[in-house]
Amino acid sequence: MRKFWKSVVLKIVLALIISVTVVFGITVGGIRLHRLNLSERYNFDYLMGGANKVILFVGDGMGDNHIKVTEAYYEREMFFTSFKKQGHISTASLDVLKSTDSASVATAFATGKKVHNKEISTLNTKELPNITEYLESIGIGVGLVTTDILYSQTIAAYSSHTTNEENVSEIIVDQIRSDVDLFLGSGKSAYSAYKEVILGHGFSYYNNHSKIDITQNKIFGVFNSEEEEKTNETIPSLDVLTKTAIKFMETNYPDGYFLVIECGHIDKMCHNANIFDMMKYLDNFDKAVKDAYEYLKDDKGVSIIVTANHETGGLAYNGETKDQINSMDLITYDGHTLVDVPYYIYFGNDQINQYFLPKVIDNTDIYKICKALLSD
Ligand SMILES: [Zn+2]
Known part of the structure; x- marks a missing residue:
């Protein structure tokens, strides 16, 4: 017995x-x-050369429920949900038992590799080549835009390498030395100490968005964040930054470019349990996508990808009405969760549009998709 x-x-x-x-x-x-297997499930070679202009929109912290609650509150469908290719991405990093962070996902997007939390395009002190370096080597322009501070994780992974996201000066120095053609974001006070070095690397430097001259070769636009004192112009909203970025790229790189445009504040507002400002930012994020689409819809070489790095806030949404949203607490958690987040993709190119994309892909697949589209 x-x-x-x-x-x-x-x-x-x-x-x-x-x-x-x-x-x-x-x-x-x-x-x-398991986690590494996720990044080896698919290849996207059939998308090879499918676009010469790719815009990747990243809604930091944006899960399915963030979109649904914003649609209910504003009583309209988000424009980007009309894109034909739709599914979800898995978001785990190599840190077992921890929910993922923005650094590891940004690295997955930028390098196609899974790393530990806090690592920026680096794995165990080894620098990982990122897509920016590849694209610049084949003559494709790269622009990085965020509502957040420019050394924040999503932008950092595309423009620097460091073992820890907290190594701010390392990130900034790498960004200045990088071949990125356009930076637009906040962090005026942090970057002002580097102004001379930035100018020395061929960038035009702006603290005032309305003064930007898009015919310049390389632009570093760094503005006051909304949290900073409003003595000067604060950072413009994402739709305004997006238009500037597209005009710059169309002027300087009409044959091909890659733009990463991030709304960092969907995540931030969820950490603050502020659902109303979260929805305001998500609504503007959608406007930025729509503006980009309207501007470029006649160009068959354009692909637009909308996705998120992870979900923030454990947002619970079960069909509540606007009135109920006004009176209930739908954000249940002050951190990131491990749920899959959505992707929406628009291909201007009819030939690749006929392909079926898997319903659940990995965050490393975002790198593969972008790279395949822009490769010859
Ligand atoms: Zn966060």
């Missing part, structure tokens, strides 16, 4: 180990299971 119970206990322990492996991934004999 004792033997029988021993075998039952053994089976339960085995089953538990297998479940943990399947759900979280563990390292066995140096091979990290």
